Amino acid sequence: MMTQNHAVIVLASGLSQRLGQVKQLLNKDGEPLICYMTKLALATQPQAIIIVIPEDNLLIASAITELATQHDNVHTIMNPIPETGMAHSLYLGIKALNRLDSADSCDSLLINRVLIMGVDQILLDEEHLLTLLAGTQTVVASGYSSLENWSNWQDLDEKAVIDKKNAIDETTATETLKKDIIGLPLSIDYELLKQWQALLTGDKGLRYLIRGLPTSQISTVDNHQLSYDIDTPEQLAHARAQRWLDRVDLI
Template sequence: MNIDESTLVDANIQQKSHAQQQDHAIIILASGLSSRLGKAKQLLCKDGEPLISHMLKLALSTYPQESILVIPKEKPLIANAIEPLATQHPMIHTVINPTAETGMAQSLRLGIDALTDVNNRLLNRVLIIGIDQVLLDKQHLIALLAGKQAVVASSYSGDNDWQRSDKLPRDKLLRDKMALDKTPLAESSKKNIIGMPLVINYELLKQWQSELVGDKGLRHLIRGLSPNQIQVIINHQLNYDIDTPEQLAYAQQQGWLDKSY
């Protein structure tokens, strides 16, 4: 292949990638200090790579306009883990949270500020995800992005004791396949968590920014919406996040995470 042909191929790849881009941005909240776990959950390994890199790749697979990754300060191993991806993809912007101990709301505020600085007029929606829901997959993100309401949120059981073997039979994952809730708040909110990952109208997110305080995040604001403003996607696999050594051990036993960390 000569130089002109190579240049043409590169241009075609870039054009295709641009055409696939959607009207959304990503905010990945990854500045947690993992105090209960006792080690950085961002650096847990899944399929041979740090969990933060895995989740960033998952987010990129939805072809966002921009990706904002919020990480804690003075954690060079976390910054180094995502450096290769950030170098390859100019739409990735890393934001340092200097006060991660104050809670999730601060990370989200910083993420919104970063999107405002980017000032991309094509943005209509923002997909917000964490990094420790180890069974999150592209199928669920696509389902969220397919929604048309101001907020399209995830719903799951919220059982904090899921790692106990007597409460989690091996066929539970087969029964917990993703489903669309036709009347989300009327049914799901009675017993399930309504939260991340979620897609939210960008203008609404900016309006809510001043109300984000402490560790409340968006959940209390979402519950104040009228039923015609929110759609819920039920996916009980999202309940399996990693907060404690016991949950980590069980996730590794099940093969959801590697045992190398």
């Protein structure tokens, strides 16, 4: 699947207050989650990757240092006020990307689209990212179900098992996994993203701006596995029980 010239912004400056520990440093397949997700981004062969992390966490910065050393297209940006929300992290990511893009002409980037992703959708895979990048609409976003607590996760797991056993019809299955979120990761036209930079404030700035676009400029790639993110201790315990995350932390 061919992708367009693109860059990636990884939003990784969340403070994980509900989780009670740093989610960026949870381990998946023997490495910190922030490294695992950065490698997924690298697999899409981007022109550049901008990783936005909290300014005062040396462990997160250290975890990503080796990858940044190995790949000269990986750049780390510090967010001094991560508590202000995701939109400010994205603002800083766009600012850093603009700075790279306007560098000396011999090193300038050729970017048509920007892939924006977080770090805690633990079942995200390379195929989904490539599908987002292959889209032609102004915004190609992910569509998935809203699962806010562990009981919802358990319900979805149980329903999926029942569906397989009973071979229920496609309409019923669609209702079972009804999509009600359009969000990250997403691919967006770079020029539009630059225009929106100054409008990004608070925690939901980008989603608000996307909703203002004509529907003809937006498409979604459904993937209910993206519902599984890590925000609470219960979700973390469930993810470890399912072996989606390692049972112990290395850092």
